Amino acid sequence: MVNLxxxxxxxxxxxxxxxxxxxxxxxxxxxxxTQSLFNQAEQxxxxxxxxxxxxxxxxxxxxxxxxxxxSHNLKYLIGYSLSFQGKxxxxxxxxxxILSSNAQTTLKLKANLSIVNTYAISKQWPxxxxxxxxxxxxxxxxxxxxxxxxxxxxxxxxxxxxxxYELGLSFANKLLQESIEGRTLCVAHxxxxxxxxxxxxxxxxxxQIREGIEACQQSNEVVMVSAIYSYLATLYLKQNNPHxxxxxxxxxxxxxxxxxxxxxxxxxxxxxxxxxxxLGTNRQAEEYALVAIDEAKNINISNSSVNAYRVLYQIxxxxxxxxxxxxxxxxxxxxxxxxxxxxxxxxxxxxxxEHQATEQKSRIxxxxxxxxxxxxxxxxxxxxxxxxxxxxxxxIAIITLLSFWGYKSWMTQKRLKQLAEFDALTGxxxxxxxxQLAQSALQYCxxxxxxxxxxxxxxxxxxxxxxxxxxxxxxxxxxRVADVCxxxxxxxxxxxxxxxxxxxxxxxxxxxxxxxxxxxxxxxxIEQIDTRNSGAKFIITASFxxxxxxxxGYDLEKITADADMAMYCSKHDGRNRTTVFGRALADExxxxxxxENAGSEASENRQGRLTL
Numbered sequence: 001m002v003n004l005x006x007x008x009x010x011x012x013x014x015x016x017x018x019x020x021x022x023x024x025x026x027x028x029x030x031x032x033x034t035q036s037l038f039n040q041a042e043q044x045x046x047x048x049x050x051x052x053x054x055x056x057x058x059x060x061x062x063x064x065x066x067x068x069x070x071s072h073n074l075k076y077l078i079g080y081s082l083s084f085q086g087k088x089x090x091x092x093x094x095x096x097x098i099l100s101s102n103a104q105t106t107l108k109l110k111a112n113l114s115i116v117n118t119y120a121i122s123k124q125w126p127x128x129x130x131x132x133x134x135x136x137x138x139x140x141x142x143x144x145x146x147x148x149x150x151x152x153x154x155x156x157x158x159x160x161x162x163x164x165y166e167l168g169l170s171f172a173n174k175l176l177q178e179s180i181e182g183r184t185l186c187v188a189h190x191x192x193x194x195x196x197x198x199x200x201x202x203x204x205x206x207x208q209i210r211e212g213i214e215a216c217q218q219s220n221e222v223v224m225v226s227a228i229y230s231y232l233a234t235l236y237l238k239q240n241n242p243h244x245x246x247x248x249x250x251x252x253x254x255x256x257x258x259x260x261x262x263x264x265x266x267x268x269x270x271x272x273x274x275x276x277x278x279l280g281t282n283r284q285a286e287e288y289a290l291v292a293i294d295e296a297k298n299i300n301i302s303n304s305s306v307n308a309y310r311v312l313y314q315i316x317x318x319x320x321x322x323x324x325x326x327x328x329x330x331x332x333x334x335x336x337x338x339x340x341x342x343x344x345x346x347x348x349x350x351x352x353x354e355h356q357a358t359e360q361k362s363r364i365x366x367x368x369x370x371x372x373x374x375x376x377x378x379x380x381x382x383x384x385x386x387x388x389x390x391x392x393x394x395x396i397a398i399i400t401l402l403s404f405w406g407y408k409s410w411m412t413q414k415r416l417k418q419l420a421e422f423d424a425l426t427g428x429x430x431x432x433x434x435x436q437l438a439q440s441a442l443q444y445c446x447x448x449x450x451x452x453x454x455x456x457x458x459x460x461x462x463x464x465x466x467x468x469x470x471x472x473x474x475x476x477x478x479x480r481v482a483d484v485c486x487x488x489x490x491x492x493x494x495x496x497x498x499x500x501x502x503x504x505x506x507x508x509x510x511x512x513x514x515x516x517x518x519x520x521x522x523x524x525x526i527e528q529i530d531t532r533n534s535g536a537k538f539i540i541t542a543s544f545x546x547x548x549x550x551x552x553g554y555d556l557e558k559i560t561a562d563a564d565m566a567m568y569c570s571k572h573d574g575r576n577r578t579t580v581f582g583r584a585l586a587d588e589x590x591x592x593x594x595x596e597n598a599g600s601e602a603s604e605n606r607q608g609r610l611t612l
Contacts, residue, residue, distance in 0.1 A: 034062055038070065041077055043183075048220070049259065053081055072103040076111060083114065086262075086298070088122040109135070109147055113154045120161040123342070125349035132158050149178050156191040160198070163346040169195035186216035190224040197231040200467060204235040226256045226264045233271050242275035249275070263302070266295040270304035273311045282315045289315075305335045337568060348499050369408065376401060423497040425475055426482035434496030434504065438556050441494060441508045446554040452508050453515030453548040456563035457522070459501035460541045460575040469536045476534040481542070484525045488518060504560065512548040512580065519544040519578045527576065543570035547581035 041055045059066075059074050066074060079094035095118070098111040112135050119128030132155060139151055152175040160168035172192035180188060189212030196202040202209070209232055216225040229252045236245040249272050256264060273288035289308040296302040309332035316325035380398050383390065421433040429437065445452040459481065466474040478501065485503070486495060494506040505522075507515050526542045545567030552559040566581040573579070 034059070034065065034070065038073060038077075049081075049084055052077075052084075056081055068102075069104060069107070072098060072101060072107055076107060076114070079111070080114060083118050083121070088118050091118055106144060106147060109138070109142070110150070113150055116154050116158055120158045123161075125162055125346060128158055128162075129349070145178065149175055149180055149184055152178070153184065153187050153191065156195070160191060160194050162350055163198075163343060164350055165195045165198045169199070183219045183221060186212070186219045186221045186224050189215050190221075190227055193228055193231060197234075202231060202235065204232060204239065222252075222255045222259050223261050223264060226252055226259075226261075226268065230264065230267050230271060233275070237271065237274060237278065240278070242278040245275045246272060246279075262295050262298065263304075266292050266302060266304040269295060270307045274307055277311045277314065282318065285311055286315055302335075303339055306332065306339050309335055333572070344500065344502075351499060373402075426479050426497050428482050428486065428503070429494065429496035431496060431498045434494060434498070434506075435556065437494045438506050441506055442549075442554045442556055442559070445508050445549065450509050451511045451548065452506070452554070453510045453512055453546065454552070454559045454563045455505040455507065455515055455519045455522075455544060455546050456498075456560060456567045457503055457519070457542045457544040458567055458571070459526075460543055460571075462501035465538065465540075469534070469538070473534045473536055477529075477531070477540055480529055480531075480534075481526055481540065484529060485522045488521050488525060504563070510548075512546065512550070515548060516546050516578060516580055519546050523576070523578055541576035543567055543575050544578040545570060545581065546578060551582045 037055050037059055041052055041059070056074070056077055059077070063071070063074070075094050076098060079091045079098075082088075082091035082094070092115060095111040095115045099108055099115075103111075112131055116128050116132045116135060119125070119131065135151055136155060139148060142148055142151075152171050156168045156171035156175065158168075159165070159171065169192060172188055172195055175184070175188040176192065189208070193202060193208060193212050196206075196208070209228060212228050213225060216228065229248050233245040233248045236242070236248065249268055253268055256268060269288045269292035273285045273292060276282070276285035276288060289311045292304050292308040293312075296305045296308070309328055313325055313328035313332050316322075316328055377398070380394055384394055421429060423430045442452065444450070459477070462474065462477070465477055478497070482495075482497065482503070485505070489495060489505060489507070492508060493510075494508075495503070496505075497503050505518070507518070510518075523542055523544055526540055529540050531538050531540065545563040545565065547559060547562040547566060549559065552562040562581045566579040570577045570579040
């Protein structure tokens with residue numbers, strides 16, 4: 001009996017051990033399988049969006065089995081998926097929660113980089129610059145080569161999206177200098193080609209295009225391959241080769257459709273529309289244009305819409321359908337203005353960030369000096385307690401030192417005031433100080449019932465000057481334009497550079513007729529600038545917009561917006577001209593031209609006529 005019981009007990013123990021071994025092996029297999037899913041998701045997150053979402057759903061089903069770090073990683077992948085679907089606010093919430101959690105430093109850096117990338121896509125430039133600066137400042141402390149490479153990639157992406165293509169190109173080159181392969185190599189080539197394309201430094205036979213396509217095809221990055229094909233197709237269209245452009249686009253169109261990535265679907269349809277219009281196949285061109293507009297409707301600002309509306313306008317005009325042509329032209333003008341305004345907004349955001357960084361450095365320097373002064377005072381106080389015989393000498397030293405540092409602080413404050421009020425390049429008021437002075441002037445003129453006018457002007461094709469002759473030449477042009485315009489006005493006129501190549505003159509006590517004459521005088525003076533001292537020979541022109549308080553009221557935003565609208569009309573009507581806001585002042589503008597001689601009138605009608 002005892003032997004039988006002992007045998008059964010032994011068998012039971014063996015069975016339990018066998019069962020525990022099975023459970024352990026099953027548990028280990030699940031852990032290994034889960035980590036394999038994470039690795040797979042990381043590899044295909046942009047190349048295969050459909051499979052990526054499927055993997056996320058599988059990981060959600062195993063959420064109870066995940067470690068803390070795997071849970072944080074799953075949240076990050078969910079945030080990435082939301083970003084890819086355009087749900088930026090939800091994605092940003094997840095990323096920022098990771099930053100405030102106890103996740104590992106590497107995952108926090110990934111989240112920070114995704115925040116920068118999301119802000120770039122959603123066009124929230126100041127916020128993106130803040131997080132990008134924080135990321136780049138921490139890079140020297142990072143030893144993970146993959147994270148460093150990814151940081152370079154995100155920086156290049158952000159700067160390209162912001163329109164700072166020189167910076168984007170520098171980070172793309174840094175990335176290509178790293179030991180990279182696969183998807184990262186594809187991203188690096190794509191970013192460099194985008195920067196070169198936007199800087200007009202890319203040609204259709206450039207071997208870098210083929211290198212980029214091969215790198216992205218090997219890693220199955222369909223979206224990035226499509227981006228490179230869009231650059232190549234655009235270059236063919238510029239070379240008046242629409243057949244080749246269509247061939248390039250159609251060869252990759254089916255693959256792009258599988259990604260359902262709307263921005264490049266809109267770009268492809270827009271380019272196909274333009275190519276067919278160049279060939280004269282207007283039916284196909286119209287179909288592609290309408291699809292491009294429909295796909296781009298959920299994109300805030302898109303050059304695809306601008307190109308598509310232009311094609312539709314030209315097709316309607318060729319058919320003699322003037323009503324539809326006018327409707328499409330209005331939409332084209334609206335989309336084109338929004339696109340140009342978006343470019344200006346990007347440049348302004350970057351300039352503002354640079355100004356804030358400079359101001360912050362100045363403040364830090366001032367605080368350092370103040371801290372040094374406190375340390376010196378403490379040392380002097382200790383020395384006085386140790387040796388009273390040196391009291392007088394030390395007191396003189398303190399007074400001298402305080403006077404010196406006081407003078408330095410005064411000079412620093414003076415310099416800060418100069419930076420805060422004046423544009424460093426041209427010497428005229430900057431945008432911030434102009435706003436303060438303009439508000440005061442408008443309030444005073446409104447209370448005193450005094451005339452007030454506003455002139456807004458923008459240099460024509462300034463980017464071409466920068467691209468053709470260099471930024472040093474462009475800076476020379478801005479300074480020379482500011483100099484010649486300053487001497488035309490009065491001492492109490494408020495003359496400012498609003499940003500880039502855009503200037504404004506607020507004229508208290510000046511009626512619309514006088515302001516229009518001044519605008520014409522400035523326009524002619526700009527056109528007569530001798531550019532040979534810049535090292536190149538070219539002509540500078542500007543487009544002017546004029547309004548006054550009677551037409552636009554005493555609200556700064558309204559009066560500048562009306563002047564900007566008039567200036568935009570000058571741009572639209574052929575540039576190098578002055579446009580007055582509103583039709584009620586036609587007689588006054590006629591008087592402006594009445595004093596010109598017959599030869600001057602003919603020249604003005606060709607180049608600088610007043611538009612009412």
